[in-house]
Amino acid sequence: MKITLELPPDVEAQLRERATRRNVEAVRRLLAEAFVPTVEALLREASEELTDEEFEAVADQLADELTASLGPQTPSMSDYAVSREGIYEGHPSL
Numbered sequence: 656m657k658i659t660l661e662l663p664p665d666v667e668a669q670l671r672e673r674a675t676r677r678n679v680e681a682v683r684r685l686l687a688e689a690f691v692p693t694v695e696a697l698l699r700e701a702s703e704e705l706t707d708e709e710f711e712a713v714a715d716q717l718a719d720e721l722t723a724s725l726g727p728q729t730p731s732m733s734d735y736a737v738s739r740e741g742i743y744e745g746h747p748s749l
Contacts, residue, residue, distance in 0.1 A: 658697070658720070660689050679729060690721070 662670065666689060673681040694717070705713065722729075735741045 658693060658717075660686075660693055662689055683725065683729070686721075 666685065670682060670685050670689075673685065733741075
């Protein structure tokens with residue numbers, strides 16, 4: 656599967672600028688934000704509902720392709736960073 660991201664000129668300019676500065680985290684955030692409308696459009700185009708297994712396969716493939724495009728030098732987030740404790744660390748509980 657090949658997915659093409661259509662970026663507005665201002666987002667493309669931001670992406671180029673941040674890539675030039677080698678700001679990996681900013682590039683990752685921009686791509687993730689740009690990816691959302693593309694995925695939503697693809698899901699709207701789907702004519703039939705996916706089974707859980709088909710959805711998992713598509714999600715895994717998209718994740719693999721995103722990981723491959725970011726390259727091996729891209730740091731990943733720790734399990735703690737995406738855990739409930741990590742997300743709410745330093746925030747008072749209600």
